[in-house]
Amino acid sequence: MAKKASRVVDVRAAVDAASGPLQEAAGTLAGMEVTLRNMVRATVERKHVTIQYPEQRKPYSRRFRGVHVLTLRDDGRLKCTACYLCETVCPAQCITIEAMDVEDPTVEKAPSVYEIDLSRCIFCGFCVEACPEEALIMSREYDLSATSREPERLTYGISALTQRPEIAAYGAGFRPHMDYPLVESYLPSAVPGPDGRAKAKK
Amino acid sequence: MPMVTIDGRQIEVEPGTSIIQAADRLGVEIPRFCYHPDLRPEGNCRMCLVEVDGFARLAVACATPVADGMVVRSPHTSPQASQAVNGVLEFLLVNHPLDCPICDQAGECSLQDFYMHPDYGLHKSHVDPAEKVHKRKRIDLGPRIVLDAERCVMCSRCVRFSADVSGKAELQFIQRGNHVELMAFEDRALEDPYAGNLADVCPVGALTSRDFRFKRRVWHLEHTNSVCAGCSTGCNVRIDHFQNHIERVVPRRNPSVNSSWICDEGRLSWQAAQGGERLTQPASGGGYPPEIRWSEAVKAAHELLTDRGERPLAVLGSASATNETLLLLRRYAEQAHSEHWLDFRLAEEVQLVGEREDQLLRRRDKHPNTLGAVYLGLAGARGGLPAMLEAAQTGEIGALLLVYYPPLVGEESAGVAEGIARLLANVPRSVVLTTHRLPYLQGAALQLPVAAWSEEEGTYTNFAGTVQVVERAIIPPGMSRPATAVLADLVEHQVYRRPDADAERLFAELARTVPAYQGMDYAMLDSRTATTYPPEGRMHYGQEGFAGR
Ligand code: SF4
Ligand code: SF4
Ligand code: SF4
Ligand code: SF4
Ligand code: FES
Numbered sequence: 190m191a192k193k194a195s196r197v198v199d200v201r202a203a204v205d206a207a208s209g210p211l212q213e214a215a216g217t218l219a220g221m222e223v224t225l226r227n228m229v230r231a232t233v234e235r236k237h238v239t240i241q242y243p244e245q246r247k248p249y250s251r252r253f254r255g256v257h258v259l260t261l262r263d264d265g266r267l268k269c270t271a272c273y274l275c276e277t278v279c280p281a282q283c284i285t286i287e288a289m290d291v292e293d294p295t296v297e298k299a300p301s302v303y304e305i306d307l308s309r310c311i312f313c314g315f316c317v318e319a320c321p322e323e324a325l326i327m328s329r330e331y332d333l334s335a336t337s338r339e340p341e342r343l344t345y346g347i348s349a350l351t352q353r354p355e356i357a358a359y360g361a362g363f364r365p366h367m368d369y370p371l372v373e374s375y376l377p378s379a380v381p382g383p384d385g386r387a388k389a390k391k
Numbered sequence: 392m393p394m395v396t397i398d399g400r401q402i403e404v405e406p407g408t409s410i411i412q413a414a415d416r417l418g419v420e421i422p423r424f425c426y427h428p429d430l431r432p433e434g435n436c437r438m439c440l441v442e443v444d445g446f447a448r449l450a451v452a453c454a455t456p457v458a459d460g461m462v463v464r465s466p467h468t469s470p471q472a473s474q475a476v477n478g479v480l481e482f483l484l485v486n487h488p489l490d491c492p493i494c495d496q497a498g499e500c501s502l503q504d505f506y507m508h509p510d511y512g513l514h515k516s517h518v519d520p521a522e523k524v525h526k527r528k529r530i531d532l533g534p535r536i537v538l539d540a541e542r543c544v545m546c547s548r549c550v551r552f553s554a555d556v557s558g559k560a561e562l563q564f565i566q567r568g569n570h571v572e573l574m575a576f577e578d579r580a581l582e583d584p585y586a587g588n589l590a591d592v593c594p595v596g597a598l599t600s601r602d603f604r605f606k607r608r609v610w611h612l613e614h615t616n617s618v619c620a621g622c623s624t625g626c627n628v629r630i631d632h633f634q635n636h637i638e639r640v641v642p643r644r645n646p647s648v649n650s651s652w653i654c655d656e657g658r659l660s661w662q663a664a665q666g667g668e669r670l671t672q673p674a675s676g677g678g679y680p681p682e683i684r685w686s687e688a689v690k691a692a693h694e695l696l697t698d699r700g701e702r703p704l705a706v707l708g709s710a711s712a713t714n715e716t717l718l719l720l721r722r723y724a725e726q727a728h729s730e731h732w733l734d735f736r737l738a739e740e741v742q743l744v745g746e747r748e749d750q751l752l753r754r755r756d757k758h759p760n761t762l763g764a765v766y767l768g769l770a771g772a773r774g775g776l777p778a779m780l781e782a783a784q785t786g787e788i789g790a791l792l793l794v795y796y797p798p799l800v801g802e803e804s805a806g807v808a809e810g811i812a813r814l815l816a817n818v819p820r821s822v823v824l825t826t827h828r829l830p831y832l833q834g835a836a837l838q839l840p841v842a843a844w845s846e847e848e849g850t851y852t853n854f855a856g857t858v859q860v861v862e863r864a865i866i867p868p869g870m871s872r873p874a875t876a877v878l879a880d881l882v883e884h885q886v887y888r889r890p891d892a893d894a895e896r897l898f899a900e901l902a903r904t905v906p907a908y909q910g911m912d913y914a915m916l917d918s919r920t921a922t923t924y925p926p927e928g929r930m931h932y933g934q935e936g937f938a939g940r
Binding site: 270271272273274276277288289290294297298321322 | 608
């Protein structure tokens with residue numbers, strides 16, 4: 190490859206020539222060009238790029254990947270069979286399951302603990318895709334925050350993943366088989382848990 | 392000796408060897424359900440069909456002995472055998488439930504692995520799931536085993552184990568054709584003290600372990616090779632653990648020690664090591680001094696043990712300690728000029744060491760390393776605990792160093808527990824290295840927490856003199872450290888130079904100084920070379936399917 194002829198630049202001289210109070214003011218204004226243009230657009234033309242969240246919200250896709258929901262059987266029990274496939278596939282390793290025997294002889298096992306540490310979750314949706322039972326789907330709930338790092342503030346257990354009113358309010362999001370209609374009874378009703386938005390006990 | 396060619400590779404084997412054994416030695420994988428190296432061959436499942444030159448039909452590799460010059464082609468290379476095996480597999484799966492996600496065997500299931508094999512699996516099912524014949528599920532067969540008759544492939548491994556190996560003959564098939572079902576007589580609880588092995592021999596999820604039931608998916612487990620510390624037999628085991636917690640213990644095949652079996656007591660002995668009240672920090676006079684550090688604890692121990700005037704130091708080892716621990720213990724006694732006060736016998740270990748408890752594996756000496764202590768010369772003229780106690784009562788002993796591990800199988804005998812308690816009461820300057828907080832050790836002036844079985848590396852010498860390696864599976868709780876490290880600290884206080892506490896180096900010293908271990912090499916010891924069945928890295932056992940986790 191041919192090398193380009195190098196040119197020697199006296200940087201200090203160039204800087205001296207370009208500085209001075211006038212040049213600086215002009216430079217500042219030039220730098221604020223975009224800001225000023227948007228200011229005029231917002232105040233005079235009243236065109237906004239942002240919205241007044243949380244009073245205003247944007248519509249999201251029906252396959253939005255928000256906070257998880259554990260779906261239910263007709264009789265209100267969890268559909269989850271505690272197969273651990275979601276836990277296995279989760280790249281953030283934020284799902285914890287413990288399985289137990291149940292009375293019902295037609296059911297092999299069920300989760301006694303099902304927790305998702307949402308502060309580690311990256312909302313990739315792999316867990317939902319891995320689930321052979323559509324026992325875990327996602328909702329469109331996205332405003333997830335906590336005011337402290339208290340232990341497990343954002344770790345949601347079975348009751349939080351089935352009973353928070355937000356689930357019904359935001360509606361169902363991503364499922365692996367979006368073409369099939371969602372069976373209504375799968376989704377938990379909007380019954381608040383014992384402590385409202387609180388997560389489940391361990 | 393006959394020379395046989397399998398898939399183009401040649402091997403010379405003893406007369407009477409079956410094709411499948413020759414193939415296993417060559418590393419050619421032949422699928423199988425009913426064949427098991429430690430059970431009599433039955434040839435009922437037909438999964439092992441191979442093509443043999445000169446035979447009119449396919450032959451079962453597990454029940455056909457090799458002949459000189461035989462040329463065999465496995466399903467990997469023979470389309471005919473592959474098609475046949477594929478057909479057998481389809482028949483086996485006709486009524487098989489779609490249980491894999493909730494089946495404990497998934498991940499180490501022969502049926503899954505064979506079905507997924509590109510050379511002979513992956514058939515299209517002709518059966519509508521709604522037409523499958525259903526059988527009984529979740530049948531309680533006692534405290535160890537749960538039976539799911541629907542998942543059974545009728546290989547009869549369990550029936551043969553029960554009839555020939557443990558001799559209890561508690562399992563049998565009933566019905567015929569589609570409806571064949573495995574059953575224990577009247578569904579009675581199995582009384583077999585070796586019942587846990589049924590879950591291991593079963594190649595599918597029909598017999599599963601109640602103890603391990605639903606605890607973990609097997610692909611999450613990490614594996615560590617070890618040797619059972621439940622009795623002097625020294626069965627080879629594999630410890631399966633997850634996040635520093637032991638989930639189960641399964642046998643490792645070692646034809647010269649335990650074949651493919653372990654007893655149920657040994658299988659559950661990890662619960663004794665991990666359970667109970669562990670000592671997690673140094674304790675003096677029965678109470679915990681606040682915030683004591685190891686350096687201070689060792690210094691306090693050293694002062695207790697040395698400040699004893701002219702009277703000797705008595706040292707009592709343990710037949711449950713590793714050879715490496717005992718070597719350092721002996722060194723400590725020698726440096727303290729108390730080699731004549733060194734012993735390990737708490738009870739009749741030495742008399743019991745080879746005595747059988749039953750005809751299969753269990754032995755009456757519940758210590759894994761009695762012979763190791765004998766080889767190291769710990770059973771001197773002293774006469775064990777009773778003689779020490781006598782000497783202590785006359786005030787002859789100045790200080791006492793005791794290494795104590797509670798037995799992992801059964802309870803400590805009342806006589807021994809009382810003897811230790813009285814010994815500690817009679818010797819005010821006493822240091823005890825122990826894993827657990829036990830009432831009969833509370834009289835010690837100082838207790839130091841040490842690692843239990845599965846938490847430290849070392850070797851045991853079993854009843855027959857076989858030296859085997861136990862590897863470390865998990866980290867000891869709290870402040871406890873391996874006994875070798877603690878003893879190395881104590882020796883350092885004596886001679887101002889810290890000896891090696893590393894198991895491999897310590898064993899090298901044993902090999903140099905103890906005649907019984909002459910010429911042995913740590914890297915070549917038995918437990919390393921023993922295999923799981925089928926051999927490590929092969930199908931459906933011990934493979935690292937999801938090693939990324
Ligand atoms: S969305 Fe992804 S990161 Fe979050 S729990 Fe599921 S698999 Fe794990
Ligand atoms: S994959 Fe589905 S059924 Fe399996 S444990 Fe997760 S939520 Fe439950
Ligand atoms: S026995 Fe094997 S194939 Fe059958 S359900 Fe269990 S894992 Fe699946
Ligand atoms: S229960 Fe298991 S070992 Fe017994 S016959 Fe059935 S598949 Fe074979
Ligand atoms: S393994 Fe040969 S017939 Fe079953």
